[in-house]
Amino acid sequence: MNPLDRYDDLVPGYEAFREACDRPLPSVVRVNTIKTTVERAREALDAEGVGYEPTDWHDGLLRFDDHSPGTNWPYFHGWLHGQEEVSALPALALDPRPGERVLDACAAPGSKTSQLAALMDDTGTLVGNDNNLGRLSALRHNAERLGVTNLAVTRQDARNYSLKPMQMDAFDRVLVDAPCSCEGTCRKNPDVLDQWTMDHVQGLIGVQKGILRRAVQMTREGGTVVYSTCTFAPEENEAVVDYVLDAEDCRVVDRDLPLQTDPGVTDWDGETFDASLTDTHRVYPHRNDTGGFYCATLEVGA
């Protein structure tokens, strides 16, 4: 069974959704504003004859004409970073400010972490955490290539993350881009649908709940937590946020995002979720010709 069959009644425009899921994704890069400007990066690509189109919702995201543009001079200089278009959303939702203390709880391989650093003007303290040494090495390599200097890299289980090593009381903002079943990446890697099992999903839910709970606990009152996944499964999305709304002191914030999104669902498979879950965001591939995504913004202790 194709797991997407589960969403027949859930996704508006289901036929178009399925068709979009079968199309390959364009190759997209994000301009790294720590090292250059969007204008200069575009000038360098023009000089080299690399064809691209800016996306209509974010001027720092460029879609290449060719599906595999290889490398180029601006890439060599760390001016560009390959990043799936829709994965630029959670950092925008988190909206970190220069000088703040920010945690990326599941940071590797670092596309979103380096985007957070750029949004912070590479100031303040950004902590990038992951529990896997191999993935951490990719995170460090990417961060260094992009010239990020405000990042401390830690290796912990995010479910019981300790603030002690960095001697911090709390973070201003925490991003939880949780490990998930990755259904939304099927346009890039169709294998994810072949390997999908409900058992795998069930195993992930506990981890997702644990990480999001801990993230809320570590965030100062009035601070922001963003929960995101690249999957459509309500079990891994709204159900996880709903659980944490009950378990911890936080609420869903209605945040405008620059992409066309669909509201989060409030009932699924016989379960009902808090009404505020409609203010979370589902990104479907047929709406903006991107991958699939889910993004919820929470305010802590308010």
Add this chain to the structure above:
Amino acid sequence: MSDGDGAPGNDGGQFDRLPATSEDREVPGRATREEVLDWWDDRFGIPPETFDDYSFWEKGKGKIWCFRGEAPDPVDVEGLGMTFLRTRQEHWKPATNAVQRFGRGASKNVVELSGEPASRFARGEDQEHDWDGDWGYVIAAHDLAGDLEPMGVGLYVYGELRSTVPKGRQEDLPEL
């Protein structure tokens, strides 16, 4: 403190902040902040105030990192800012990523390459280069999008410019 990666008193498992000056030095052979700033100034003419917002740390034997955030000293983490400089060897060597990040502020020992020589440098190849400057580590730079942009670290000796771009950063790029 354990001996870590071999330097006496230097614990290779943690990041230790560099002492401000040699009077503050407790770990033998550890570079000081003052020495690090002087080195970038002497070698490349990068003004010390460039690094006012940065702290410098040693982890491992002579590997210096620069970090812009706040951290306790010492700190046991996997990474702190970016690798910046190799000390505890006869000639200190800047890191490729640090030169790409801060090299735009350099006013000396910058070797400008154009066209094919720039592509060869990015591929990691050594090349004959006629240059009237100091031997030692230099910043290789080329014109990109209307301005001079640092590519990485070269070693200039005997009329030859050796590329030290690490394997993972080497690319086969067209002549601009």
